[in-house]
Amino acid sequence: MINPDSEDPKFVEIPEPTGWPIIAAFGLVLLFAGLVTSFFITFLGVLVCLAGFAGWFLDVFPHPKHYAVPLEEAPEPHTTARSIKYLKIGHLGHRMRLPVEVPPLMAGVKGGIVGAVAMAILACAWGFFKYGSIWYPVNLLSAAAVPSLAEASQAALSQFNLLGFIVAVISHGSVSIMIGLLYIVLLPMLPAKFEWFWGGIMTPLIWSGFLFATIRFINPALAVHVDWPWFIVCQVAFGMVCGFVVFKEEKVETMQSLTLAAKLGIEAPEENS
Amino acid sequence: MAQEIIIEENYRMPAPVHVGDEKGSLTRVIQQLVFTVDHKKLGLMYIAAGLLFFVIAGLLAGLIRMQLAFPNNHFLPPDVYNQSFTMHGTTMIFLVGMPMAFGFANYLVPLMIGARDMAFPRLNAFGFWVFFFSGLLLYFSYVGAPGLYAAGSAPDVGWFAYSPLTTKAFSRGHSTDYWTLSLLLGGIGSVATALNILVTVFCMRCPGMTLGRLPIFVWCMVVLSFLVILALPCLSACQIMISLDRYLGAKFFDTQAGGDAVLWQHFFWIFGHPEVYILIMPAFAITSEVIPVFSRKPIFGYPVMVAAVVAIAFISLGVWAHHMFCVGMVSLANAFFVTSTLLVSIPTGIKIFNWLATMYGGKLRFELPLIFCIAFLFQFLIAGLTGVMLAVAPFDWQLSDSYFVVAHFHYILIGGLLFTIFAGIYYWYPKAFGKLPNHKLGLWHFWLFAIGFHITFLPQHFLGFLGMPRRIYTYQSDRGWDEMNLLSTIGVAIQSAGILFFVYNLIYSYFWGKKSGDDPWDAWTLEWATTSPPPEYNFAKLPLVKSRRPLWDAKHPEDPDWKHE
Amino acid sequence: MNSATTENPADWKLPSARKFGILTLILAESALFTIFVVAYLFYMGKSLNGPYPSEVLEFPLLGTLALFSSSGTIFMAERCLLAGNKPGFSLWWGITTALGIYFLYFTGAEWHHLIFEKNLLISTNTFGTTFYSLVGLHAFHVIVGVLLLLGILISSLRGRLHSDHTEHVEAISYYWHFVDCIWIVVLTVVYFLSVRVQP
Numbered sequence A: 001m002i003n004p005d006s007e008d009p010k011f012v013e014i015p016e017p018t019g020w021p022i023i024a025a026f027g028l029v030l031l032f033a034g035l036v037t038s039f040f041i042t043f044l045g046v047l048v049c050l051a052g053f054a055g056w057f058l059d060v061f062p063h064p065k066h067y068a069v070p071l072e073e074a075p076e077p078h079t080t081a082r083s084i085k086y087l088k089i090g091h092l093g094h095r096m097r098l099p100v101e102v103p104p105l106m107a108g109v110k111g112g113i114v115g116a117v118a119m120a121i122l123a124c125a126w127g128f129f130k131y132g133s134i135w136y137p138v139n140l141l142s143a144a145a146v147p148s149l150a151e152a153s154q155a156a157l158s159q160f161n162l163l164g165f166i167v168a169v170i171s172h173g174s175v176s177i178m179i180g181l182l183y184i185v186l187l188p189m190l191p192a193k194f195e196w197f198w199g200g201i202m203t204p205l206i207w208s209g210f211l212f213a214t215i216r217f218i219n220p221a222l223a224v225h226v227d228w229p230w231f232i233v234c235q236v237a238f239g240m241v242c243g244f245v246v247f248k249e250e251k252v253e254t255m256q257s258l259t260l261a262a263k264l265g266i267e268a269p270e271e272n273s
Numbered sequence B: 001m002a003q004e005i006i007i008e009e010n011y012r013m014p015a016p017v018h019v020g021d022e023k024g025s026l027t028r029v030i031q032q033l034v035f036t037v038d039h040k041k042l043g044l045m046y047i048a049a050g051l052l053f054f055v056i057a058g059l060l061a062g063l064i065r066m067q068l069a070f071p072n073n074h075f076l077p078p079d080v081y082n083q084s085f086t087m088h089g090t091t092m093i094f095l096v097g098m099p100m101a102f103g104f105a106n107y108l109v110p111l112m113i114g115a116r117d118m119a120f121p122r123l124n125a126f127g128f129w130v131f132f133f134s135g136l137l138l139y140f141s142y143v144g145a146p147g148l149y150a151a152g153s154a155p156d157v158g159w160f161a162y163s164p165l166t167t168k169a170f171s172r173g174h175s176t177d178y179w180t181l182s183l184l185l186g187g188i189g190s191v192a193t194a195l196n197i198l199v200t201v202f203c204m205r206c207p208g209m210t211l212g213r214l215p216i217f218v219w220c221m222v223v224l225s226f227l228v229i230l231a232l233p234c235l236s237a238c239q240i241m242i243s244l245d246r247y248l249g250a251k252f253f254d255t256q257a258g259g260d261a262v263l264w265q266h267f268f269w270i271f272g273h274p275e276v277y278i279l280i281m282p283a284f285a286i287t288s289e290v291i292p293v294f295s296r297k298p299i300f301g302y303p304v305m306v307a308a309v310v311a312i313a314f315i316s317l318g319v320w321a322h323h324m325f326c327v328g329m330v331s332l333a334n335a336f337f338v339t340s341t342l343l344v345s346i347p348t349g350i351k352i353f354n355w356l357a358t359m360y361g362g363k364l365r366f367e368l369p370l371i372f373c374i375a376f377l378f379q380f381l382i383a384g385l386t387g388v389m390l391a392v393a394p395f396d397w398q399l400s401d402s403y404f405v406v407a408h409f410h411y412i413l414i415g416g417l418l419f420t421i422f423a424g425i426y427y428w429y430p431k432a433f434g435k436l437p438n439h440k441l442g443l444w445h446f447w448l449f450a451i452g453f454h455i456t457f458l459p460q461h462f463l464g465f466l467g468m469p470r471r472i473y474t475y476q477s478d479r480g481w482d483e484m485n486l487l488s489t490i491g492v493a494i495q496s497a498g499i500l501f502f503v504y505n506l507i508y509s510y511f512w513g514k515k516s517g518d519d520p521w522d523a524w525t526l527e528w529a530t531t532s533p534p535p536e537y538n539f540a541k542l543p544l545v546k547s548r549r550p551l552w553d554a555k556h557p558e559d560p561d562w563k564h565e
Numbered sequence C: 001m002n003s004a005t006t007e008n009p010a011d012w013k014l015p016s017a018r019k020f021g022i023l024t025l026i027l028a029e030s031a032l033f034t035i036f037v038v039a040y041l042f043y044m045g046k047s048l049n050g051p052y053p054s055e056v057l058e059f060p061l062l063g064t065l066a067l068f069s070s071s072g073t074i075f076m077a078e079r080c081l082l083a084g085n086k087p088g089f090s091l092w093w094g095i096t097t098a099l100g101i102y103f104l105y106f107t108g109a110e111w112h113h114l115i116f117e118k119n120l121l122i123s124t125n126t127f128g129t130t131f132y133s134l135v136g137l138h139a140f141h142v143i144v145g146v147l148l149l150l151g152i153l154i155s156s157l158r159g160r161l162h163s164d165h166t167e168h169v170e171a172i173s174y175y176w177h178f179v180d181c182i183w184i185v186v187l188t189v190v191y192f193l194s195v196r197v198q199p
């Protein structure tokens, strides 16, 4: 680590101790202190300050003053022959769980769409059996964004409403696809044996809990009319179906284990043994 | 007459002996301190002066808490109470936080980058003395300022000195002038030192120490110095403006004559918010050194860590008005400052996750520095979360100027800054004195201080929710604030006990501590490559750096880092 | 990524400390001026009573010319120094100093006129407050600059300026150019913009 080219002197030059900076600083303080006491002190401060800076100037001009300090023996770093292991993907035993393989992106989209359909069928079935209209849940969902629906009566909610239908399809579809995409990222990181449990039950429950806490603010109309057990059943149906679709898909390798050059496509990836 | 000059081969220059310069005498020590331009001595002087002011301001805090312990209390007269919180805040920020940061930077930056001294050693001494004298000037107000109540009245306008409180009509005498002038003076010293640090880092690195290999500590200090360079002059401008108002009758903040009091708030917080990030930088710096060494792993995500501090500093220049939501700005301004403030939490979060990732899977050694840094992680997280809450304007309208804000920034400044300063002192104590700090005393210090700290400041969040405003002199007992205020005061006593252990540890270990050797923690940065304590010239030969962990390379020649970086 | 192994300490080059230092100082000074310029802009046209800028300010032609041409002369001085022409250096450097002093004289005369004939004091109104503080801050920087210029001029005339002092000279010239640039801003804000704002 020692720089081999640097000279090997017996002395090192270091700047000489000097009192001028403290004198300049003191002058400056007097200058300010005079403003709160008496201007005579300010005047004194100006003088001291000028003296300090002048002395300082002579310290560094024409050449900064140095003095030589004799060198002492420098410590050698004590070397230890100890090899360390660098973690590699696929090594057993270390506490690192990066998904090496994940389902492809399209699986998430597909899972989201299929799950959305399954959930919609269940929800509409609930609307049909309870209120005699499959449009009821659709209108409720879109009430978040359509003010007229948020204030509508029970009867109006059971009617077909084109705007409500469009809003519901868009919001239900986009949220479902987003969750499908989340599934392909999340599921491979969770403990491997109980995928159906995590994807099919736990995640829908967490999501339902989150909605339970916040739905009052997001969609007050839905909060009033929603039937929580059914709601949870619908969520679980989504989770099961979406998870099933996602997992049926052939997995692809992530780029986690590749070098930067390989990720950028400059080099061909190394074969992983 | 020609005389033969004999040069002895092993001749060493004798140290000059003057009267009062005999080795070991007190006069010699004083003389050395006064005349020194050595960055290590100045660094320790900064830290020592910071500790001195810390104790003074801590005593003031004790007075404040005693006054607030009970309802309808008259332990302090009201004017002394106002002076106490003003002096406490001003001291902690300008005479404790910043000097501590500069102390660490002064001592460590040249060592870490393999330099023999700072770029401008004399300017360095100047900066220290200006800071120190400015502190004395501030405290001289206790005896020297003719105030409303005749002689001896300290500043009492709060640490941000809102206008029009500072106008001649509301602040008679010179107490406010002491405040402005000493901060103006201190600003000069701070800018000088920050400039010195920047020049040192950019112009004095040893061969091979590229910017990409700088220890993160040094990066944080660079960012800190940039913030000082950009923010402190704004404060100086503010101080010049009030002084012109007060001395020459200028109209900057004189609302009777067309001046604008809110302008002061803008100008002050344009400085003030970067200032609070100046104060958290040493915490980032120290944590980023301590966690890797005591987890036995290199820092996780070095480039991202650097990018995050730079981003934090950059964003922090554009968030100042989150201190002013209650002033009644236009909605667009509110929205802008809410958004920019919330943005800060992204790089901050990245930093926390990277520290955790550094510890994850590491082989943790629970020495004192690591213990303090772990506490920092928890406390900084809480403080960041309350910060994000306050950043939401409607929430802030409810809680601004309440004890919730007080709790927020004490979690930052004590739970964040002070805890890491303790970590840093314990970590580099062997470097500076060659002795290990005592572990047992340190644990006493840690537990007393941590428990006391949470007892004091956790209830203040709830006091804020219950509507207790900050800076009130006293309160009635029907508000439901009594128990928590008492609890808060009791916490101070426990913290003080912790501080006693800390101070005792510093003294005890200096005289009776175990010898540490040069590199007690088996660390990787250059400051440990020389003897502990280091010689005046730091390095007999300047090192040659090939990786981010030069000392690792030296200790493990068979498997150096630069093969992998 | 093993470039480290081939690195040669002899190729290790870092920027000059003096120049870097003065640039950092300039950054700090810019922050200081920014606040005063913002204050000026903020209060522009908001004075409750006269005199107003459009009534009392005259374009400072001669002072401006002096200051701007001093940037040129200091550049000539530096060229002479690099070429080893010491008398030329002293001459151009002396002219620069004289131009700086003339600028100060000009500002002094302007202030005298404003104070004693136009009755504009720093305490008269917010225009007076912001005008004197901004222009005064700039003048203060010119004073410091002139002191630095004088220091170099004296050393040069006494023959104590050596070739290894070019960095000092360059650093001071950076500072002087900066003072010049600030004057452009002050000129724009004070003598162009604010005189066009109707009270």
Ligand code: HEM
Pocket (backbone or CB within 6 Å): B160, B276, B277, B279, B280, B322, B323, B341, B342, B344, B345, B348, B383, B384, B385, B386, B387, B388, B389, B390, B391, B392, B396, B399, B400, B401, B405, B408, B409, B412, B413
């Ligand atoms: C996650 C980042 C942070 C956010 C979002 C944040 C947000 C805020 C907000 C909105 C306020 C104003 C509250 C009010 O007065 O109504 C505030 C006050 C304060 N913050 Fe933070 N903050 C953060 C981090 C920090 C840090 C790192 C520090 C210091 C090291 C700090 C120190 C302070 C101080 C000292 C005050 C009070 C100033 C005063 O009124 O006296 N904050 N913070």
Ligand SMILES: [Cu+2]
Pocket (backbone or CB within 6 Å): B272, B273, B276, B319, B320, B322, B323
């Ligand atoms: Cu802030």
